[in-house]
Amino acid sequence: MKKIEGGVTSPKGFKAASTAAGIKYQGRTDMAMIVSDVPCRCAGTFTSNIVKAACVQWDMDIVKSGRPMQAVIVNSGIANACTGEEGFEACRKTAGALTEAMDIPADTIAVASTGVIGMQLPVDKMSAGVKDMAGKLSDSAQAGTEASKAIMTTDTINKEIAVTFEIGGKEVTLGGMSKGSGMIHPNMCTMLGFITTDLLIDKNLLQEALSDVILDTFNMITVDGDTSTNDTLLIMADGLAENPEITEKNADYDTFYEALFEVCRYLARRMAGDGEGATKLFEAKVVNAKTKEDARILSRAIVGSNLSKAAIYGCDANFGRFLCAMGYSGSVFDQNDVELFFESSVGRLQVFKMGVPLTFDEDLAKKIMEQEEVTIFVDMHEGSKEATAWGCDLTYDYVKINADYRS
Amino acid sequence: MKKIEGGVTSPKGFKAASTAAGIKYQGRTDMAMIVSDVPCRCAGTFTSNIVKAACVQWDMDIVKSGRPMQAVIVNSGIANACTGEEGFEACRKTAGALTEAMDIPADTIAVASTGVIGMQLPVDKMSAGVKDMAGKLSDSAQAGTEASKAIMTTDTINKEIAVTFEIGGKEVTLGGMSKGSGMIHPNMCTMLGFITTDLLIDKNLLQEALSDVILDTFNMITVDGDTSTNDTLLIMADGLAENPEITEKNADYDTFYEALFEVCRYLARRMAGDGEGATKLFEAKVVNAKTKEDARILSRAIVGSNLSKAAIYGCDANFGRFLCAMGYSGSVFDQNDVELFFESSVGRLQVFKMGVPLTFDEDLAKKIMEQEEVTIFVDMHEGSKEATAWGCDLTYDYVKINADYRS
Numbered sequence: 001m002k003k004i005e006g007g008v009t010s011p012k013g014f015k016a017a018s019t020a021a022g023i024k025y026q027g028r029t030d031m032a033m034i035v036s037d038v039p040c041r042c043a044g045t046f047t048s049n050i051v052k053a054a055c056v057q058w059d060m061d062i063v064k065s066g067r068p069m070q071a072v073i074v075n076s077g078i079a080n081a082c083t084g085e086e087g088f089e090a091c092r093k094t095a096g097a098l099t100e101a102m103d104i105p106a107d108t109i110a111v112a113s114t115g116v117i118g119m120q121l122p123v124d125k126m127s128a129g130v131k132d133m134a135g136k137l138s139d140s141a142q143a144g145t146e147a148s149k150a151i152m153t154t155d156t157i158n159k160e161i162a163v164t165f166e167i168g169g170k171e172v173t174l175g176g177m178s179k180g181s182g183m184i185h186p187n188m189c190t191m192l193g194f195i196t197t198d199l200l201i202d203k204n205l206l207q208e209a210l211s212d213v214i215l216d217t218f219n220m221i222t223v224d225g226d227t228s229t230n231d232t233l234l235i236m237a238d239g240l241a242e243n244p245e246i247t248e249k250n251a252d253y254d255t256f257y258e259a260l261f262e263v264c265r266y267l268a269r270r271m272a273g274d275g276e277g278a279t280k281l282f283e284a285k286v287v288n289a290k291t292k293e294d295a296r297i298l299s300r301a302i303v304g305s306n307l308s309k310a311a312i313y314g315c316d317a318n319f320g321r322f323l324c325a326m327g328y329s330g331s332v333f334d335q336n337d338v339e340l341f342f343e344s345s346v347g348r349l350q351v352f353k354m355g356v357p358l359t360f361d362e363d364l365a366k367k368i369m370e371q372e373e374v375t376i377f378v379d380m381h382e383g384s385k386e387a388t389a390w391g392c393d394l395t396y397d398y399v400k401i402n403a404d405y406r407s
Numbered sequence: 408m409k410k411i412e413g414g415v416t417s418p419k420g421f422k423a424a425s426t427a428a429g430i431k432y433q434g435r436t437d438m439a440m441i442v443s444d445v446p447c448r449c450a451g452t453f454t455s456n457i458v459k460a461a462c463v464q465w466d467m468d469i470v471k472s473g474r475p476m477q478a479v480i481v482n483s484g485i486a487n488a489c490t491g492e493e494g495f496e497a498c499r500k501t502a503g504a505l506t507e508a509m510d511i512p513a514d515t516i517a518v519a520s521t522g523v524i525g526m527q528l529p530v531d532k533m534s535a536g537v538k539d540m541a542g543k544l545s546d547s548a549q550a551g552t553e554a555s556k557a558i559m560t561t562d563t564i565n566k567e568i569a570v571t572f573e574i575g576g577k578e579v580t581l582g583g584m585s586k587g588s589g590m591i592h593p594n595m596c597t598m599l600g601f602i603t604t605d606l607l608i609d610k611n612l613l614q615e616a617l618s619d620v621i622l623d624t625f626n627m628i629t630v631d632g633d634t635s636t637n638d639t640l641l642i643m644a645d646g647l648a649e650n651p652e653i654t655e656k657n658a659d660y661d662t663f664y665e666a667l668f669e670v671c672r673y674l675a676r677r678m679a680g681d682g683e684g685a686t687k688l689f690e691a692k693v694v695n696a697k698t699k700e701d702a703r704i705l706s707r708a709i710v711g712s713n714l715s716k717a718a719i720y721g722c723d724a725n726f727g728r729f730l731c732a733m734g735y736s737g738s739v740f741d742q743n744d745v746e747l748f749f750e751s752s753v754g755r756l757q758v759f760k761m762g763v764p765l766t767f768d769e770d771l772a773k774k775i776m777e778q779e780e781v782t783i784f785v786d787m788h789e790g791s792k793e794a795t796a797w798g799c800d801l802t803y804d805y806v807k808i809n810a811d812y813r814s
Contacts, residue, residue: 048735084762227734305746310808324488324525399803
């Protein structure tokens with residue numbers, strides 16, 4: 001597997017475009033579109049929030065129906081959630097605009113939205129945006145990058161990645177983009193994420209790989225504990241790499257799985273580190289837990305605690321907050337088995353050992369915590385399973401951004 | 408039932424004292440003590456966090472053993488959690504100091520701590536504090552008030568209440584104090600809360616009443632979603648009111664229950680409104696839910712959401728965030744059955760009706776949200792059960808307080 005420059009337009013057969021449709025933001029792009037030359041096999045994972053946006057329900061229908069997916073239209077600014085029948089009509093009309101422009105069947109066109117909940121989409125602006133984008137689709141890396149910027153809301157950096165690997169002598173490419181920032185606490189899915197590939201693979205295996213990979217990637221990040229109404233992760237595979245089709249879990253499947261894992265992990269970490277108001281990436285690594293699920297629960301509880309996040313922001317080695325979060329996580333363990341360390345690029349420091357707090361060098365602790373990526377390393381001494389979760393610090397800016405989001 | 412001036416020293420037979428022991432804070436009191444003239448029947452509820460402070464385990468032992476309780480010693484500044492065997496030794500020595508001073512058996516003396524996790528208590532200072540307090544115990548209202556101040560950490564106001572009611576022609580008094588502020592997300596208990604009464608009641612009924620009352624009072628508040636290692640609520644009943652003993656769930660029990668509910672509700676609401684950095688009380692009232700548990704889960708999810716809390720701070724009527732929080736709460740419902748209103752002392756405004764967002768007067772919404780107590784009223788139209796939860800807004804000051812708590 002090799003990381004290359006690029007994103008969703010890197011795999012063969014995929015084009016992208018973006019436009020400033022004026023949906024809510026002014027003076028910036030707010031719509032993006034990915035279109036495949038041919039119908040794709042697709043898979044997706046979606047929010048577990050039972051209040052699902054209209055577009056989520058629209059996309060779930062495509063993924064579950066077994067129909068191919070050939071395009072996805074995304075807007076930022078308005079979420080199209082809690083919008084009743086009018087919200088579904090907006091999905092229909094948005095997809096319909098692309099059908100009109102490019103003769104792609106509407107029921108193979110995914111739509112995705114992110115932004116304010118409880119507002120209706122301006123359908124005329126959306127349709128105009130789709131037509132504009134249809135006229136300027138491009139397979140350039142630049143077009144993919146611009147698309148990854150158009151889907152941003154309060155994100156401060158765009159997130160994209162592309163990797164290549166070989167299957168049966170053929171070069172296969174996997175590209176992805178995502179947006180995160182606030183209302184980030186994915187559960188069985190992520191915020192908006194779009195992955196393209198020219199791999200030829202059985203549709204069920206594609207879904208299985210995606211559903212499995214998110215458990216240790218997108219589902220392990222949190223910004224604020226709020227699971228969105230709109231979380232959507234889609235993958236489209238057009239098969240143009242002409243590799244021998246992957247129809248079983250063989251070595252080829254493993255190669256693909258590894259690449260998909262890396263793409264999702266990269267995007268997830270970038271989303272965590274770029275959480276609303278965040279100044280740093282906050283990682284919790286739990287090792288030697290009794291079960292995989294325990295390791296996941298414990299690491300997520302640590303990065304999800306407001307008090308832990310505030311301590312990370314303040315570079316305060318207040319490790320009791322991490323133990324407290326582990327204690328209320330729902331996982332059962334004995335605090336007398338636990339060891340806890342702070343880690344970053346400048347060093348590693350143990351602060352808690354088998355139930356007893358250690359005296360430690362506060363200056364070194366502060367130095368470790370001042371880095372841009374800080375890890376809490378926890379050894380449970382109760383088994384052999386591990387998991388890593390990613391979050392960010394809780395800052396004044398998080399409050400500022402969210403106290404006045406709509407205006 | 409009548410509310411009177413006073414607190415934990417109001418019931419017959421209870422005295423209190425406080426002192427500046429210099430445990431962590433300087434220039435303020437940081438220890439308090441409540442002592443009963445006679446051994447009391449007692450009940451308690453404790454944190455569900457499996458990382459329990461040493462003092463929580465100490466108190467649980469008294470409550471569960473069936474032994475009487477005659478005193479409780481409280482310190483603020485250090486939590487005595489994650490402190491290993493040395494932490495238990497601190498409990499033993501603290502109680503032992505009171506035994507020495509007043510000849511009260513150590514195994515009937517509760518101890519409670521709040522503050523930094525993972526630091527050892529300075530036992531010599533604690534013992535000196537106990538001896539000092541033993542010499543100045545008083546049944547004055549002033550002594551109770553001073554005790555309620557000594558247990559504060561980042562609280563900005565002390566919380567105490569006293570009520571009287573009549574049982575069998577005898578006046579019974581119930582007094583209480585509590586502290587809250589941060590790491591507040593009680594689960595089967597509260598932060599530190601101490602209730603005294605001169606009521607004569609069967610011990611099992613006392614526990615049953617307390618365990619039941621907290622479900623709709625202390626367990627319905629949240630400040631930051633962090634369930635503490637130290638949550639402790641104790642009630643001591645010395646029987647000196649000389650009422651006919653309550654031994655079954657009769658009208659007398661109901662009278663007591665109602666008074667206990669009011670005391671707990673009052674303290675809980677005060678704790679929520681005085682959450683760390685809070686500028687206002689944020690209440691969520693859910694009516695017509697399918698089950699009581701659904702009503703509780705939904706109302707707690709609303710006040711627990713960081714995004715909802717930030718919107719309340721910013722007076723931003725971004726109601727989609729409340730619906731989003733309800734959606735990920737774990738309760739199952741149909742958004743097309745839901746109505747949502749903003750309420751405060753200046754008015755009431757509907758913003759969402761049966762799945763559809765309403766156009767509403769933004770100026771009125773802002774005016775409603777600018778008040779010191781703001782309520783989100785949700786009608787589920789799915790049953791007949793209701794619940795109310797209390798929280799506070801998320802502010803810059805919450806971050807400030809918690810980014811630099813230890814120093």
